[in-house]
Amino acid sequence: MADAGGKKEPEKKSWADLEEEEEAKAKAEAAAESSSSKTEPAVEEQAKQIEALSLAAPEEEGGAEGPPLLDDSDDSQIQAVTSGGTVYESASTFEDLKLSPELLKGLHDEMGFSRPSKIQAITLPMILTPPYKDLVAQAHNGSGKTTCFVLGMLSRVNPNLKIPQAICICPTRELAQQNKAVLMRMGKFTGITCACAIPPAQKDYVPISRMPPITDQVVIGTSGTLIKWITHKKLPTREIKLLVFDEADHMLAEDGFRTDSERIMRDIQKSAGGCQVLLFSATFNEKVKDFVTKVIRDGNQIFVKKEELTLEKVKQYKVQIPDETAKIEVIRDKIFEFGQKVGQVIIFVKTRQSTKNVHNALMREDYVCSTIQGSLDQSEREKIIQEFKDGYTKVLISTDVLARGFDQAQVNLVINYDMPIKYGTRDEPDYEVYLHRIGRAGRFGRKGAVFNLLCGETDNVVMRKIEDYFQHKVPEVRNWKSEEDFETALKDAGLLE
């Protein structure tokens, strides 16, 4: 599945076969520990590091102490493995990437980007340099992953060809729409068009047979609709040269979208003979990473240590709450009072039903907030997102439908009304979901705060495990009834005065 653009065509393996293959001896050809100022990339240093990373060739395969890391004073560590003999030079400017003038204009004038962020500087040359190798890239929440693959899609498709050439698969409709919006802005001057493959609102429904074939160069969507379009020959895949998985760990997880993802891979494999695959996420747990590195064996890899993954600018807190009704009280008296003053708030709950329960409890108190979850009609989902993005609503109650990728700069407060638990377990945290949820605050290095509402011993067990996993002690708000305690916490987080 690698090497769509390469001349050599090694063993043709289907995506599905790879899963069953025995342990890949992933040879760490190089690795680097590189600097990270999350907002300002130390690009010159990266240039050297990328070079070193392609030259160094340790023989052992991630042995006892793992691949060697380059020396760096900064606190963040990124581990990169390059494949084959390609030497990549980190891009200190967008101009270095030989992008079209139209695309550069979009980046500078429309997006207001002056230079690549760190993850962009490293991955963009890997994405854009032939032979086009697969890439799995992990980077912090809010670090600019979307730009990486959107830029990749925009620069690899031919605007004069009226047929899909790049597909991006997302776990939720909101994310697909958001990514499309970014692509349209960035590609404003390129003439490239994009279709969003998500189910229509009730009122817009037309039978698939009456739908015209897609002629846009890029298609971004959710797995079900993409499969439907492909199956009904409305989305030709023979010219697809780039396949992007956003939130890739979830798209490839067994209890996520793996089956759908494999299906789409196979369809493209059959008609286009494979293509370049890009996998992006802030999280890759060991199990998924293991699967992914077997699949993307011949590609480039960038991973971040889990201890380095929590955002420093986002302060996490835990609050002991005596019972469920007290949770409502906390939200009413503390979160509403302070929260909406400092910005926007997302309250995460476990089930669709609990979004309604929490909403009703707060409605009775005459507080305005809105609710989103997957069983709402598409038009309702869009309306609620729009109102929130416009800043019309300040507080949004949500299931994990918004846990990943949702990008709203004004969100600087996240409430875990329910702690994220792995499905089928009682007290096993879903570490990835936790990290994604808190990443909704503090977009692009902004300040933010998270309150974990803990009720009972199980919640505390879960919280402790999360602290251990990320090696990060979460301070406690002493008294849930104390206005001062919350005020202090928000001040410490830099959100108040």
Added chain:
DNA sequence: TCCAGCG
């Protein structure tokens, strides 16, 4: 006991 994703 899910959360997403498919009429």
